[in-house]
Amino acid sequence: MQLCGGLRVTADGCCVGPRQLGGAKPRQILVALLLRRGQAVCKASLVGQLWGDTPPAGATSTLEGYVSLLRKRLDAVALGLGSAVRTVPGGYLLDQTCIEVDVHRFRDLSAQARRRDGAEAVHLYAEALNVVSGVLLPDEHLDWVDEARAGLGTELLHVLDEAAEAALTAGDLDGAHRWARRAIRRDPFDEKAWRVVLECCGRRGLHAEGLRAYDECRRLFADELGCTPGPGVREVFERLLESVRRVDDDPLAALMDAVVRLHLVVSSPDEAALVPSGRGSGRAGDLDDEDDWRLLERFLSMARRRLVGRSPLSA
Template sequence: MPPIPGVVAATASVRLRGELSVRLGPVVLGPRQLGGVKPRRLLLALLLAHGAPVSKDRLGELLWDGPRPVTAAATIEAYVCVLRKRLEPQAGPRASLIETRAGGYRIERDRLVLDVDRDERLASRALHPATAPHDAVALLREALSEATAPLVPDEGSADWLVAARTAHEARTRELLVAAAEKVAHVAPDDATHWAQLALDSDPFDESAWHALLHTKELSGDHADGLRAYGRCRTLFADELGCAPGPRLQELYGRLLGGGGHAAPGPHGGADELEQLIEAVVRLHHDLSAGPATIADGQGRGAARGISSDQARRALTALVQRSARSRPRLVRTESA
């Protein structure tokens, strides 16, 4: 839309993380100042459309969960008037953030700064291959400072809002994982924090587990990495009935110091490592369960995998094989 003579178009800062708010210069409008539930939903529908026009029919579907009233179109027009007056009381319809389009409305995104867009741009700049990891740390700290804040949690649970929140959470996890991998070798504390935030959002995200374990590997904290893998493996076994994927198993092998590069096969390599992991996890379950539970064979791992005796035999065999492979010292007597 061409500029209106004599009208200065202000840039609005919109907060979607946490409580919805709009800042226009020194004025901050919170949920109550933006109108009732439906005007705010209309504003959110336009904001989440990324500047594309939204028809009145579509707005009617988003504003009313059931059948729309016969006056829906007129009611939507009234809501738009309310929003325009609340957002820019001195501007006329032609200079408003909310533009009229044939059969609908759009929001002028060129005059908006959304918190989620701003942080996405910062993160993308930090994660660009040309940005050195040391330089990326400060950018990522700023971009991810509110990573745990949900998208407008107080604005209802309509399906389209739930879908928007789910997509936002998924994208945030991607950024957290990418950030952790980017700075793992220069800022392990930040990387661990971001990987853990991704896991808090989805504990079954293997890429987040990989970022966490990789950080432990690069920082030399192998013991903590092994403990983290144990938590991951137990979670996957208990909840999904499967082991972590090959990528995590390979990383686990490197943490153990065994290389982890053996190709999966029926006679060694990955299979042997898998048996070792099963033995350690089973004995850990037994120790956690207590003597009475072990005697009854009701440990948390009893319903699946190997038995306690099998686990002990596997570890004993490993120790014996290690002892046999240790180079012997040969004493020679002088003549």
């Protein structure tokens, strides 16, 4: 049974949606039982979930009628499926031994992944994250469904962080970057995910892309939270900067180093102190903005002369 992306019941090649389950109340009963894995739900709790603080007269009898209708609709999907909704003392229990629910499979696979390492863990995390590709029950707008949706969202973010870290450790940089970015889309302030993004850029040698990603992160934190990213993100950023600068034997890297320093001086003076000096002093913050500006001017002047020299108009 599928809860993410919308309620679906699939059996024997037949798939039905929420409208085929007998209406809103039978559907909500099924959802309540599906979310309580292996746990009985008492009738009083179900009455509260269906009608809130204002249940109708004879609500318990009405509930029992809805359960009977739900069983018939499930039997219409697959013979015997309705018997999975079992009556227990004081309530109902959904027998999930013969039913696979996407949310529970996601949790099972995630738990298995935590007990593995390397490529095996990455594979299990990939399976788990493919299971919950949509939002939990997007068409249901009830407080208890909203609570379950928020809880699953928190779980999903945690698993994305775990998967990205596991993939990074295993050397799967594509997977690590993809899952970290997916985590950031869910929570733009997820520093674990930002750190993985920067680490992936550094290991691939995509230093400019990494610096752009850090600038994106820094601006977001500054604009929305009024602070800078935490020490984990900043530590990876410093290593990216060290990789950018090759002053002694790489003129292009020296130019990049100067551009990065000038950009940080202009956009974030506090961050500029993190940039190592290109003059060989080895002390962070030992900057000479005039030297950087002269280097940039010299490069632009050389480029201008070359371009003008190639221009047909120069003759």
